[in-house]
Amino acid sequence: MKIVIKFGGTSVGNGKRINKVCDFVSKLNEKNQIIVVSSALHSTTDELVKLAESAKKGKMELEVFDIITQRHKKTASEIIHDKKIQNELLESISVLLEELEKTVNGVITVKELSNKTLDKILSFGERLAVLIISAKLRDAGIESKSFTGGEIGIMTDENFGNASPLVKVTQHNIKKNLSGLEKTVPVITGFIGVTQQGEISTIGRGGSDYTASLIGMCFDVDEIWIMTDVNGLLTANPKIYPNAKTIPQLSYNEATEMAIMGSKGMHPRALEPAKLANIPVRIKNTFDPEGPSTLINEEVNVKKDEITKAITIINNLAMVTVSGMNMVGNIGTAGEIFGILGRNNVNIIMISQSISEANITFLIKQNELQKAVSVLQVGLLGKSSVNNIHSDDEVAVIGIIGAGMKGTHGVATKLFSAISSKNINVKMIAQGSSEQNISFVVKESDCKLATEAIHKQFNMDK
Ligand code: ASP
Ligand code: MG
Numbered sequence: 057m058k059i060v061i062k063f064g065g066t067s068v069g070n071g072k073r074i075n076k077v078c079d080f081v082s083k084l085n086e087k088n089q090i091i092v093v094s095s096a097l098h099s100t101t102d103e104l105v106k107l108a109e110s111a112k113k114g115k116m117e118l119e120v121f122d123i124i125t126q127r128h129k130k131t132a133s134e135i136i137h138d139k140k141i142q143n144e145l146l147e148s149i150s151v152l153l154e155e156l157e158k159t160v161n162g163v164i165t166v167k168e169l170s171n172k173t174l175d176k177i178l179s180f181g182e183r184l185a186v187l188i189i190s191a192k193l194r195d196a197g198i199e200s201k202s203f204t205g206g207e208i209g210i211m212t213d214e215n216f217g218n219a220s221p222l223v224k225v226t227q228h229n230i231k232k233n234l235s236g237l238e239k240t241v242p243v244i245t246g247f248i249g250v251t252q253q254g255e256i257s258t259i260g261r262g263g264s265d266y267t268a269s270l271i272g273m274c275f276d277v278d279e280i281w282i283m284t285d286v287n288g289l290l291t292a293n294p295k296i297y298p299n300a301k302t303i304p305q306l307s308y309n310e311a312t313e314m315a316i317m318g319s320k321g322m323h324p325r326a327l328e329p330a331k332l333a334n335i336p337v338r339i340k341n342t343f344d345p346e347g348p349s350t351l352i353n354e355e356v357n358v359k360k361d362e363i364t365k366a367i368t369i370i371n372n373l374a375m376v377t378v379s380g381m382n383m384v385g386n387i388g389t390a391g392e393i394f395g396i397l398g399r400n401n402v403n404i405i406m407i408s409q410s411i412s413e414a415n416i417t418f419l420i421k422q423n424e425l426q427k428a429v430s431v432l433q434v435g436l437l438g439k440s441s442v443n444n445i446h447s448d449d450e451v452a453v454i455g456i457i458g459a460g461m462k463g464t465h466g467v468a469t470k471l472f473s474a475i476s477s478k479n480i481n482v483k484m485i486a487q488g489s490s491e492q493n494i495s496f497v498v499k500e501s502d503c504k505l506a507t508e509a510i511h512k513q514f515n516m517d518k
Contacts, residue, residue, distance in 0.1 A: 058277040061248060061417055062093040062268035066285040067342035068185055069098035071134040078192045085241055088361035092243040093268040094189055096181025097127060108177045111163035125153055128184045133457040136195045145191040156180045169215035175258045182245035190243040200241040206250030209233050210256045219257035221270055222250060230274035265326035280330055280337045288339040288350030289314060291516045297507045299517055302348035303365050310365060311352045317368035317455040356459045363460035363467060364514045367430045369503050374449040375427040379415035382441040389441055390416055396435035402428045408484050416485055422449050452503050455495040462491040474513035478505050
């Protein structure tokens with residue numbers, strides 16, 4: 057089989073783990089053609105963000121720079137035994153770290169951080185990671201070569217920070233660059249690409265999954281494996297509900313709903329390319345590769361007693377209600393409200409308007425609440441139709457997901473009777489027309505109890 061295997065940051069978090077990853081790849085490589093995609097070593101991307109943010113204020117975070125330096129150099133010295141490979145690797149790491157330092161110093165000088173420069177700074181995590189993994193494979197006697205996303209041919213638009221791949225050229229490039237490498241294990245950076253101008257771009261936090269899926273589609277592989285630190289996608293967040301179970305199989309659409317709803321373990325756009333090319337995706341645990349895992353493919357399996365497959369939660373949200381008796385029948389109020397928020401870059405997560413039209417409620421990230429309320433106050437000043445803006449922070453959205461809900465009667469009744477039996481107040485409800493997801497808003501502190509109640513109500517404990 058031809059398999060793209062993506063390792064997340066925790067999977068390659070330290071020397072021991074990288075050794076484990078490389079053992080796993082070596083074994084699989086005996087009978088399959090393997091293409092590795094890797095994230096940055098655990099927490100490196102977050103540290104790079106810190107480095108960039110301080111640089112913008114004119115300060116070099118020496119401590120953070122030192123942590124990044126030590127992590128990569130120490131890991132390299134620890135796990136590579138062949139002196140020649142080790143020296144070359146340490147040299148390449150130093151070259152990258154110097155380039156990082158120069159870039160950060162540039163930001164410090166001008167005290168300005170464009171999205172383009174931020175992307176360049178963030179790219180170092182993955183670029184350092186693939187050097188080490190590829191060297192470790194060579195150290196173990198396996199032919200291997202590392203590539204950046206740009207080197208392998210991932211071309212994107214110039215929307216730095218959240219760039220979109222230009223699929224046709226990317227496909228052409230990847231096919232060309234990967235064929236002829238049958239005997240070599242390519243180790244490719246997740247998360248980063250390059251623009252037509254040759255500038256490094258990133259495709260959004262957590263984007264390595266998307267990279268793996270994209271490469272899988274472009275190179276027409278048999279399977280895409282996403283290696284993470286849990287046993288596949290789970291029926292609920294195990295931190296909230298320890299009895300959560302691995303979901304054995306999901307359709308692309310069900311899994312996409314989960315990813316969009318913030319389920320740990322997948323980038324929201326990751327499944328697009330795999331779905332287009334109809335390539336099965338497996339989500340496996342690096343630390344328990346034979347254990348339970350999730351298969352995502354085109355099959356829509358609905359068992360009678362399995363109407364819902366997963367419960368997801370998005371935390372740290374705030375709910376804002378704009379109200380006024382004069383809003384009733386007043387055309388353009390909604391346009392005005394969302395226009396103001398849009399122009400101020402506030403992302404809206406969920407919207408509802410009651411039939412009375414006297415209020416519009418929407419959900420945003422908690423950390424955007426102050427900005428949202430103040431721009432609305434200024435923007436709606438003097439508009440007599442709106443006379444109150446009320447906000448409620450510390451709310452969360454709970455979503456239940458499953459293709460079986462489509463056309464099934466009584467799901468909402470079952471859901472909300474479970475919720476009300478625990479005396480939990482539901483603040484807002486939405487169901488998309490896909491009918492594969494019902495979302496509702498509760499107080500953040502009610503999430504745990506709600507999850508327990510739903511899990512039991514829908515028989516997900518089995
Ligand atoms: N390293 C990047 C991040 O932390 C990309 C990824 O992990 O997928 O967001
Ligand atoms: Mg990740």
